[in-house]
Amino acid sequence: MSKSASPKYTVPGLSTHDGGVIIDLLRMRLHALNDLSLTLKHVHWNVVGPHFIAVHEMLDPQVDRVREMADDTAERISALGGVPEGTPGVLVAERTWDDYGVARADAIAHLGALDLVYTGIIEAHRSAMDEIGKSDPVTEDILIEQLRALEQFQWFVRAHLESSGGTLATANSRTERQAAKAAKADSKR
Template sequence: MAREVTPRYTVPGLTVEDAGSLIEVLQERLHSLNDLHLTLKHVHWNVVGPHFIAVHEMLDPQVDRVRAMADDVAERIAALGGVAHGTPGALVDGRTWKDYSVGRADAIAHLGALDLVYTGLIEDLRAAVKKVGDIDPATEDLLIEQLRDLEQFQWFIRAHLETAGGTLATAGATTEKDAAKQSVSR
């Protein structure tokens, strides 16, 4: 659903057109963060196996931080004069990716799938940083901070998937299910 993103007013020093461009990028980020925290909780509830407790407990701080990131993005949208669309329907209508595809599964399988989720999210976030960088350093700073945290979370996940020789179990996987399968069979 296309929504009007050009606000009637914005922060000093930005045009409403530039603010509209920022709001559009931030809305995409809001959808991705809301989707991520729900996906992380899904994994938290559906992880099984010998690594259960380590993964189960590792994910809650990530969920909390990702929820805080979503709040920061929504508040930046509002500060720019926009409307943060955070309803489930807006998320489903606005996302450009498929729903997480792994149900109840071994901890390592979920971590393999999450590695691909984080890769896609981080790639999209890096592109967003580039888009906003020439327009607004405050929005760029917000996204860069989130990028650092998300890269760290992926590192936590990849530490479970990496061999001593530095190879990732998910190397070459193109779907979450493939990554999950490769991770368990290594």
């Protein structure tokens, strides 16, 4: 199924038009989740420094849960009459964000960058949830459950970046590299 095409059928109670809109929104969520699982593994493999083991071990359960989210999303696309496409080529061709920009780096630098990654995914998930909630509470419920976990994972990341006064080292960062640099600089204070 090409993007923006209505499916030939969908779940009972939804029009094929609404099913198509939901499929398109879920397509981008699937791409984001697949990208996130790969990014988390990239960080897992490339984190160094004194916080290495804490971050290294924190990320594997996140990867596992994000992969489950991708599977749930792909299966919902299928249930709605769509075709979930999870190949790297489709992900890269359709995504609207740049590739993760931090290579081998200190744990705090990676966590700073991941804070921005999670913010982008959470904001896009919330936007999709708001749109989907107008016509399909079942898919909305899937996104709510995913958001619960994604927000918890971001909290785990932010716990490393937050000062005792409640400010985030990444607060004014606009790119992953800026966030990585800000987090690393803040950790040296």
